[in-house]
Amino acid sequence: MSAALAYHAATNAPAGGTDEVSVLDQATRPHPFKDYRDADRLPLETSVAGPVLSDGAGVVRSRETGWGTIWFRGYSxxxxxxxVEAYAATPVGLLSFDALGRSFARVRADDVRSQLAAAAxxxxLADAGAILVLTGIPARTGWKYGERxxxxxxxxxxxLxxxxxxxxxxxxLRPQLRVAFIDEDVNRVLRVDGVHEYALALVALGGEAAPPGANIASNSLLLAPSGPSFPLAERAHAASSLDDADAVRGWRAGQGxxxxxxxRDELVRAIRRRGSVRRYAPDPLPRRELAMLLAWSEAxxxxxxxxxxxxxxxxxxVEGLESGVYDxxxxxxxxxxxxxxRAAVGFAAMEQEHPRAAAANVFQLADVDAVVARLGDRGYRWAQLEAGIRAGRLQVGxxxxxxxxxxSTFYDDEVxxxxxxxxAPMLMVSIGPR
Ligand SMILES: Cc1cc2nc3c(=O)[nH]c(=O)nc-3n(C[C@H](O)[C@H](O)[C@H](O)COP(=O)(O)O)c2cc1C
Structure with a gap:
């Protein structure tokens, strides 16, 4: 059996079960930002990636709790x-997006765009104004969700x-998302270890103005967090890695x-206002507008x-529609x-109220066996990521x-x-009037 399918089966949440680890100790809750120590700081305007990251992934609000501050971001x-962390490879070096400090921290002072282009x-890609690289840190989310x-x-x-x-x-900027790349090479460029932090995706962004500033020496940063291990996930991740350029070219299917x-201003306003809504007004959604929202999500x-x-x-x-299941x-x-x-949706959504109360719920689904048969284990990563992108569009839209x-999370088989x-359900999003 493929490692990705074994992972998927082992992390299904059964009806009546939970997706959380048994003991959650807030005292050990992972800090959701990197520690940059004395890294060089560069303003976000240094790169075209800056405004995109600050408006799309920045901190939008915070809340004090009994055990500390929660910082909320532009994405759920x-x-x-x-x-998830974001880096920008730019002419003035490899920059790490510091959402809390609203600046870039320079990880490397050299231009690594051609190395990333080779890895992809x-x-x-070497001519992109900036290449964004997203990474994942399993210890942060594993603290609550374990292998899942x-x-x-x-x-x-x-x-995001x-x-x-x-x-x-x-x-x-004509963004180009790349999910096929040589994992080890990208991780090496980022100086992450590939287990406790690893590259997820690259996004090439066009057109950069001339690089400002002098070439300041590289900093040594504490960028490789350690943490607990998640053997099933690690196996699925390793098995879905691509080892060389031929494998990347063989996997790649065009550029979309x-x-x-x-x-832009409407997007930014919506991203700033967005928050996960768990109480909905009882009014119906207008059908035409819902169709338009779905069309963007499907684009x-x-x-x-x-x-x-x-x-x-x-x-x-929804106005003019009988209740039921729709495409x-x-x-x-x-x-x-x-x-x-409503009762069935609420139950399938791990017995939560907000999906039950919402006017509509949109489910992202994939035939994971067929995906893995066609695209190998890396197809599993992409199915989960594609679901996240479509779910993200639905929320902002x-x-x-x-x-x-x-x-919302869910009981897999119930969905x-x-x-x-x-x-198999990849993800679901509840939508309704406020
Ligand atoms: C994949 C995913 C699953 C989530 N599942 C739930 C859920 O089951 N119940 C819930 O109330 N919120 C859920 N949320 C919402 C998060 O709790 C929320 O995004 C987070 O607390 C940040 O708050 P914000 O979205 O209001 O900015 C989920 C978010 C994501 C991205």
Missing amino acids: SAGALYP ADPR GYRHIWWDAGT LANVLALAAADG EDEPALA PIPVDAPPVVRQLVTVAS AELTRLRAVGEREL AFMRGWGAAA SRLLGTNE
Whole structure:
């Protein structure tokens, strides 16, 4: 059996079960930011990547709790654990995005764009104005979700990418997402160890102004966090790594169509206002607007992988639609009475109230066996990431329309049963008026 499929089966959450580890000690909650010590600081305006990251992935608010501060970001992250870090390879060096300090910390003073282009077997990347690299830190999300935290890394990278791709397109940067690359080479460029922190995806951003500033010497940073180990996830990650340029070229499927360009100010306003909404007004959603939101979520992703996620919608309260299960074009597949549907959705969503109360829920699904048969274990990573991107678009798009939304965890088999499919749920998003 493939390591990815073994991982998937072992981390299914059964009905009545939980997705959390048994003991959560807030005293050991991981800090969701890097410690940059005395690193060189550069302003976010240093790179075209700066505005995209600060508006798409920055800190938007904070809350004090009995055990410390929670910083909320422009994208959703289960448990507010934020296991994803972002780097920008620029002409003035490799910069780490410090969301808390609202600046870049320089990790390396040399220009590593050509090295990343080689690792992605795509020479054109060397001319990108900046190459964003997202990494995952399993200890952060594993603290709460254990082995299932590996799924969360991809989901959270997806909600972050939804913002970053949309903003970069709005900035005219023609973002190109790359999920095929030589893992070891990218990790080496970033100086991360590939186990406690590893590269997830690259995003090439076009057009950079001339690099400002002098070439200051590199800092030695504490960038390789250690932490607990998650053997199933580590095995799935290693088995889905690509080892050389031929493997990258063999896996890659084109580069996808351009990201749709939306109005930047509307996007930024929605991202700043976004928060996970768990209380909805009882009013129905307007059908046409919901169809438009779904169309954005379904729109092409500018990526070197084929789409593998299908979305289905449970409609409890949408103008002009009977309650039931629909496809992403809002064609009804099955009528289900509203009471029964709400109860089943609430149960499948790990017995939570907000999916039950929402006007609609959108489920991201993939036939994981078929995905792995076609794309190997790396296809599993991409399925989870694609689900996160589509779920991220749904959340921001809901806020652009004045509605609320929230992602939710779920009992895997209950979702498949509810939707009448053999596909596995990757993620789900509740949507409703506030
Ligand atoms: C993949 C994923 C799963 C989530 N699951 C749940 C959930 O089951 N229940 C819930 O109330 N919130 C859930 N959330 C929302 C997070 O708790 C929320 O994003 C986080 O606390 C940050 O707050 P914010 O989204 O309001 O900025 C989920 C978020 C993501 C990205």
